[in-house]
Amino acid sequence: MESRQLGTGLSVSAIGLGCMGMSEFYGPRDDKESLRVLARAVDLGIDFFDTADMYGPHHNEALLGAFMARNHPRIRIATKFGIVRNPGEYKRSLNNSPRYAREACEASLRRLGVDQIDLYYVHRINPEQPIEETIEGLVPLVNAGKIAHIGLCEVSAQTLRRAHAVHPISAVQTEYSLWSREVELEVLPACRELGIGFVPYSPLGRGFLTGRFQDGFEFEEGDFRSSLPRFNPGAIGSNRRIADVIAELATLKNCTPAQLSLAWLLSKGPDIVPIPGTKRLRYLEENAAATQVALSTDEQEALEAAITHLPVVGERYTAEGMKGVDA
Secondary structure (H helix, E strand, C coil), X not given: CCEEEECCCEEEECCCEECXXXXXXXXXXXXXXXXXXXXXXXXXXXXXXXXXXXXCCCHHHHHHHHHHHHHCCCCEEEEEECEEECCCCCCEEECCCHHHHHHHHHHHHXXXXXXXXXXXXXXXXCCCCCHHHHHHHHHHHHHCCCEEEEEEECCCHHHHHHHHHHCCCCEEEEECECCECHHHCCHHHHHHHHCCEEEEECCCCCCHHHCCCCCCCCCCCCEHHHHCHHHXXXXXXXHHHHHHHHHHHXXXXXXXXXXXXXXXXXXXXXXXXXXXXXXXXXXXHHHHHHHHCCCXXXXXXXXXXXXXXXXXXXXXXXXXXXXXXXX
């Protein structure tokens, strides 16, 4: 698999692996199967694994730590701090203070079993905490070798520029897909102006763009998509038109809708590294094969033109989930 550059000095596989669903939010977890998925990802050339301390909470980092201790793979780990949750609760608070950053970093290092975190994100921005103070609090961790690169999640272009003025930011992670394109207005241009890589999460619209969801779809217990506005009854029927267009064009391209959606992101620039998440081998292998699907400029434009006039019904998250988004 080809490599791509995030910021200065962080080389990763063109597609990464989002590991969140291995711990929660997408139904029951199966650690044995997740460990098989992690191993297969390495076999496929994926060396960029994404996690966070709040996934589980803490379970996801511990799972990756167990995998690395057993297999010693040569991979890059991205993790995050800043969202504080109690186990079993979706409700969260945001803490970006330098003191909490140091405590969270040390805890993540222990769970992961590593001496250095390759990419450490501020998971959500607390607008009451100046971003300059947060970044200044992370700089000593860089100087001590505990983190190699700093990243930000779901940040506004203005805040990104303020943060980058304190210390170079290597990557921004924000939702970006064929039905979530807001970053194209200001955030992605700011990243390119500053030489910052971009990491789209939920590049398949939490699975919606694969065409799996119909009106009346029943979610597994523990699947948080059942509460998301875009997956509500009624919204699914309207949004389904976007998935249908993608499916039609994927058939013409002789690939799956998931592969077309990922190929579209990859075609948007060499500074983009999507991280589709999965806990199943077949989806992992399907996603990895998207790197073999090349879209011409005409094909990109045709795809975008076909969905531009189709409205997306519903917000990305509930009000609780939108805390710290575009801050």
